[in-house]
Amino acid sequence: MLKNMLKSLAVAAAVAGVLVAAAPASAATAHTSDESHPPGNCSQGVLCIWPDFNPWGTPSLVTAANWSGGVTGLYFYNYTSRSVDISFTFGASEYTRCANPGGGDLYLHVNVTKVSFRNGTCVW
Structure with a gap:
């Protein structure tokens, strides 16, 4: 026994x-990135926007060109070589956030309405 x-x-x-x-x-x-905002499942050459803080989940938007419409967004990763303006609404107000290549968040669940790629970098 x-x-x-x-x-x-x-x-x-x-x-x-x-x-x-x-x-x-x-x-x-x-997860091979040491960034605080990793690319998750976003492929190189596109901008990905997720409806939550899970970059390995299903993005609400994946685009490599200017776009307009309406999707929920909270977290993004700009996996392109260009900066991009992300326009969105929160409540009755409209905002635009410029995003250089890399990751970031929109701080609140917002309605993303437009993505415009730019030739220059974001300047604050």
């Missing part, structure tokens, strides 16, 4: 060791 229990413990320890070793490897491949 003692032998069977020791075998069971050895198998359990081996399985636990494999799981512990595998977790960091899979986590590293899922």
Whole structure:
């Protein structure tokens, strides 16, 4: 009986060791960016806007060109080489945020109405 229990413990320890070793490897491949606003599942060459703070979820907008319409936005990643103006409404007010390449957020859930790529960089 003692032998069977020791075998069971050895198998359990081996399985636990494999799981512990595998977790960091899979986590590293899922997120390789050190940025505070990572690109998630956004492909190079496009602007992605998500309705929440999950850049690995389904984006509400993916575009490589000027766009207009209406989608919910909170988090974005500009994976292009150009800056972009993101126009949106919150309540009855309209706003525009210029975004250089990289990630950021719109701070609140907003209705994104327009995306305009620009030739110059954002200047604050």
